[in-house]
Structure formats: C-alpha cells, structure tokens
Amino acid sequence: MSEQKKLETIYQWVKEQGVNFRNRPLLIQSLTHRSYLHEKGDFSQANESLEFVGDSVLSLSVTHYIYTRLGQVDVGDLAKLRARLISAPVLAEVARRIGLKDLILLGRNEEENQGREKDSILADSLEAFIGALFLDRGLEEADRWIRKVFGQKIEQEIKRPTMVDYKTTFQEKMAREGAGEIVYRVTKAIGPDHNKTFYVQLQVDGQVWGEGSGKSKKEAEQIAAQEALRKIADITSEDKSIS
Structure with a gap:
C-alpha cells in the first residue's frame, strides 16, 4: 500500500470514529512507530511523546469513570481495577477491536517481526492517539471518545465478582x-x-x-x-x- 493510501485509510478511520482532527500531522505522528522513521533516517520521537500525554489522559478518564460508578468501593479496589483497565493487554485488546492495529505505521523489519501483533506496540499507539486527540480537541472530546471505546470493557470488569470485593x-x-x-x-x-x-x-x-x-x-x-x-x-x- 502506498504512503498516500495509508494516510487516506487513517483519515477515513478517524472519520468513522466520530472525531474531527484539525491537526492532521499530529494525528499521523500518533500512529507512527519509531521503526517507520528510522528506516527513513529520521530519528525523531515518533509517537513516544504523545504516548506520554495519552497515558495521563487515559488514566484520568478511567479514574473518573470508575469513581462515578463505584464511589462507595474501597480505594484499594478502585486502584486495582484502574491498573487492570489501563494495562497493556487491555489496551491492545481495545486497539484490535476498533481497528487501530491496521493503521500503525511500522518499519519493514518490525512488520516482518509481527510488530503489529505486539501488545506493547498496540498499547503505546492507542495511548499516543489519545494524547493527540487531547492536544487537538481538548479533554472533553478525549474523555468522550475514551468512554465510547472503553465503556463496554469497563462495565465487564466492574461486573467481575473477583475484581472488586x-x-x-x-x-x-x-x-x-x-x-x-x-x-x-x-x-x-x-x-x-x-x-x-x-x-x-x-x-x-x-x-x-x-x-x-x-x-x-x-x-x-x-x-x-x-x-x-x-x-x-x-x-x-x-x-x-x-x-
């Protein structure tokens, strides 16, 4: 697939997500793995800095969600629930479900090494996308999208009898x-x-x-x-x- 076709696929996916990105370069950066840039001799940060931002935004949004739902529950149980919900396996599961894994820009070697299936890459890319969404559209829009894509998973975890005592x-x-x-x-x-x-x-x-x-x-x-x-x-x- 040509680079232009990849970009068009990303823009279409974002549109289907109900998100209107103003800063398209920021969007593309959020889905660019360092291996993709290194192949081109560009050693910039790719999506790492956006991942850093997205991690905090996701944690805040999930904290707000579960506190609203379970405010009477022991804070230790709330912390355990949050830790599970923002863990790499859960983020990777969400990334696969919403189709984000097919949009990540990877270098050829990483692609051949099944990088698109690695939980760490999927989780980092999802957090980077959330970071870009926050910087482009603000906290309210980022929180709305997080609740949309994580809501079902959060409710499933809340209902697990062993998750919270x-x-x-x-x-x-x-x-x-x-x-x-x-x-x-x-x-x-x-x-x-x-x-x-x-x-x-x-x-x-x-x-x-x-x-x-x-x-x-x-x-x-x-x-x-x-x-x-x-x-x-x-x-x-x-x-x-x-x-």
Whole structure:
C-alpha cells in the first residue's frame, strides 16, 4: 500500500470514529512507530511523546469513570481495577477491536517481526492517539471518545465478582454506620449440580438491600453487595441534590 493510501485509510478511520482532527500531522505522528522513521533516517520521537500525554489522559478518564460508578468501593479496589483497565493487554485488546492495529505505521523489519501483533506496540499507539486527540480537541472530546471505546470493557470488569470485593466494602460501611446483622440468604438454586445458578438476597436487620445471581454462592453474594452499594450511592446523590 502506498504512503498516500495509508494516510487516506487513517483519515477515513478517524472519520468513522466520530472525531474531527484539525491537526492532521499530529494525528499521523500518533500512529507512527519509531521503526517507520528510522528506516527513513529520521530519528525523531515518533509517537513516544504523545504516548506520554495519552497515558495521563487515559488514566484520568478511567479514574473518573470508575469513581462515578463505584464511589462507595474501597480505594484499594478502585486502584486495582484502574491498573487492570489501563494495562497493556487491555489496551491492545481495545486497539484490535476498533481497528487501530491496521493503521500503525511500522518499519519493514518490525512488520516482518509481527510488530503489529505486539501488545506493547498496540498499547503505546492507542495511548499516543489519545494524547493527540487531547492536544487537538481538548479533554472533553478525549474523555468522550475514551468512554465510547472503553465503556463496554469497563462495565465487564466492574461486573467481575473477583475484581472488586464488594462484600467487604459493604460490611465495612455498615460497621461504620452502626448497622445490625448482615445476612446473605440463598433464595433458590436452579439447574443441575454441575451448572447451577444461585440467587441470593442481602439482608440487613431483615430488610433486603440487594439481590444477585451467579454460578456460585460467592459470585451471587458479591453481585448482591454490589447492588446494595449502588443503591447507597444513589441515595447519597439524591440527598445532596435535595440539599
């Protein structure tokens, strides 16, 4: 593919992403790997500096997203969740899904060495693109795009019962507020022994605070605790809006 054709493909992809880049050279720089420039005898930074900017913007956006969704959760769990969401494997997964991996400008040797499949190159290029988007369109537009392409993945990770210990967070919060007995009650179990689905109610002093279902009692209890924490967050938000 000719260089001009590569550029046209990048411009079309950006248009499909709903982004209007004013600074096209900045866009191209964000997708230019150093190997591509080195082949031409150009030893400039390629997309490394933009990667540095994009890393911070992505971290801020993801932090805001998960805090808004899980503000009642222990800060240690939030930090672990954020670290996973901005890790190289997850960024590479997103880059593949949105088609960015096919747009990166690589040198011939890197191309032959399967550089387009390397998580590190994909992750760095995605961060560089985010950095360029931030510099060109501002934080609000960059945040909007990040939420668009990462939202589904974030929600998947939030719902993983092993990602955040909702039970401990809920128990600690109730202890601080002097609440009474916390009970997780299995209301039913459906299916054969090898493939049961458990349904659990979370009760505090006999009142139902949350419900959940899962392939194990532990998973169902975590989901019930997550629902209870979300209700607490909603009530808190309503109280603040009234005051």
